Amino acid sequence: MEAAYWQASAWQARGNGFANTVSPEGLRLFHKHLETARQLLLACESYAASTPLWYVESLEVNLGLGTPLKRQLMLYDRGTKAFPDYEQLHFQMIRALLAKWGGSDEAVAAFIRSVVKRSAVSLKAEMYARLWWYVDKETPLDESIFGRNKASWARMKEGFESLNKSYPHSLWNRTKFAVFACQAHDETTYRQLRIEIGDQMNMFAKIAFPSNESLEVCDERAAAQPRSHGRTGTSSTKPLQQSL
Amino acid sequence: MIRASRTPFPSRSITGTLYLRSWMEFRVSLVALCQITLAVGMLGAQPALAQDCDGIPPPCSSALPRGTKQDPHFVPVPPDDGYFGVDRVEMNASALYYSQRFADLDNLIARYSKLQDRWDDGRFKLSGIEVFYNTVFDRHPKEYLANIER
Numbered sequence: 001m002e003a004a005y006w007q008a009s010a011w012q013a014r015g016n017g018f019a020n021t022v023s024p025e026g027l028r029l030f031h032k033h034l035e036t037a038r039q040l041l042l043a044c045e046s047y048a049a050s051t052p053l054w055y056v057e058s059l060e061v062n063l064g065l066g067t068p069l070k071r072q073l074m075l076y077d078r079g080t081k082a083f084p085d086y087e088q089l090h091f092q093m094i095r096a097l098l099a100k101w102g103g104s105d106e107a108v109a110a111f112i113r114s115v116v117k118r119s120a121v122s123l124k125a126e127m128y129a130r131l132w133w134y135v136d137k138e139t140p141l142d143e144s145i146f147g148r149n150k151a152s153w154a155r156m157k158e159g160f161e162s163l164n165k166s167y168p169h170s171l172w173n174r175t176k177f178a179v180f181a182c183q184a185h186d187e188t189t190y191r192q193l194r195i196e197i198g199d200q201m202n203m204f205a206k207i208a209f210p211s212n213e214s215l216e217v218c219d220e221r222a223a224a225q226p227r228s229h230g231r232t233g234t235s236s237t238k239p240l241q242q243s244l
Numbered sequence: 245m246i247r248a249s250r251t252p253f254p255s256r257s258i259t260g261t262l263y264l265r266s267w268m269e270f271r272v273s274l275v276a277l278c279q280i281t282l283a284v285g286m287l288g289a290q291p292a293l294a295q296d297c298d299g300i301p302p303p304c305s306s307a308l309p310r311g312t313k314q315d316p317h318f319v320p321v322p323p324d325d326g327y328f329g330v331d332r333v334e335m336n337a338s339a340l341y342y343s344q345r346f347a348d349l350d351n352l353i354a355r356y357s358k359l360q361d362r363w364d365d366g367r368f369k370l371s372g373i374e375v376f377y378n379t380v381f382d383r384h385p386k387e388y389l390a391n392i393e394r
Contacts, residue, residue: 001377004377004378004381005381007381008377008378008381009381050357051353051354051357051370052357052359052370053353053357053370053373053374053377056374057377083359085359085368086359086368086370087367087368088368088370088371088374126366163365163366166366167364167365167366169325169364170325170326170363170364170365170366171325171326171364172325172326172327172364172365173365173366175326204326204327207326207327208326
């Protein structure tokens with residue numbers, strides 16, 4: 001917890017803007033506090049590494065300190081060997097590979113491929129969806145996660161369908177499924193989910209839908225566009241209002 | 245140039261679910277709390293059941309009975325799904341922290357670290373502890389460090 005405190009202090013000193021907005025004093029304090037956090041994490045490793053939180057915190061601190069990627073990957077490997085089911089470790093490693101942290105789309109895509117490849121057969125589709133879902137959260141509004149060197153909507157869809165089977169009570173997963181269907185212009189899937197979820201989608205709509213593609217926008221798009229299966233093709237013209 | 249992102253600020257947090265919250269998300273969290281409080285009130289302020297507290301002695305934030313309908317327009321709050329689940333873990337951990345129930349907080353973290361407790365959406369409840377870490381130290385001054393038992 002103390003390491004978490006110093007990490008929070010570091011970011012308070014730095015601010016949340018991009019690097020060119022940070023004052024020299026803020027940057028100095030940022031590194032100073034993160035180094036304190038790193039030392040604390042190292043000091044408690046013998047007992048604290050029994051929780052996945054230790055690895056996540058360590059990866060976070062190392063990322064802020066600019067630790068070389070190779071060392072980050074070594075720590076990540078240790079964490080995933082100890083806690084192979086904890087997805088947050090994958091998410092944290094993805095962060096280090098994002099363009100805004102010096103990585104690239106290609107690096108992110110390659111990393112996700114490797115994680116999915118290592119996952120249990122029954123979890124591959126879900127893992128694929130979860131990891132790109134995370135990338136989407138970190139993606140600027142004017143960019144899409146779908147496309148070349150990026151996510152495949154067909155595989156995302158497969159992943160969400162699997163998630164819905166595994167966690168049938170989750171409105172959150174189904175709402176996000178609809179969000180991605182809208183972004184992928186898969187109006188057929190969007191309509192099906194919209195009918196299935198109905199007004200309950202409003203519960204998570206403000207959080208789940210990005211500000212430039214709100215629930216209202218997606219409804220409008222589905223109503224206006226011919227039926228299609230996203231990048232896979234077929235279409236018809238039945239509007240959403242009729243479906244609902 | 246700073247561009248708008250789905251997470252309104254460059255994420256500084258440690259997990260996918262645990263990015264720095266925008267005002268809107270924070271507000272939605274408050275709304276969620278109000279909804280839960282309101283719904284509990286509608287149900288006659290039932291005390292939290294031990295099973296809601298994930299092994300920690302009550303009191304804790306109560307989970308609502310699933311599928312409860314008070315009237316035709318009542319939509320049950322899904323207390324362990326998406327952000328509602330995250331908020332509930334965060335609230336419970338914060339309550340233990342501020343009431344100085346550190347042993348219970350340790351036990352809660354130890355339990356979640358076994359990766360046996362998930363929300364309805366399948367994510368591990370342990371990630372809610374990461375949210376707790378972020379929020380408790382984002383909001384409060386250094387004196388709170390004195391509360392930490394090493």
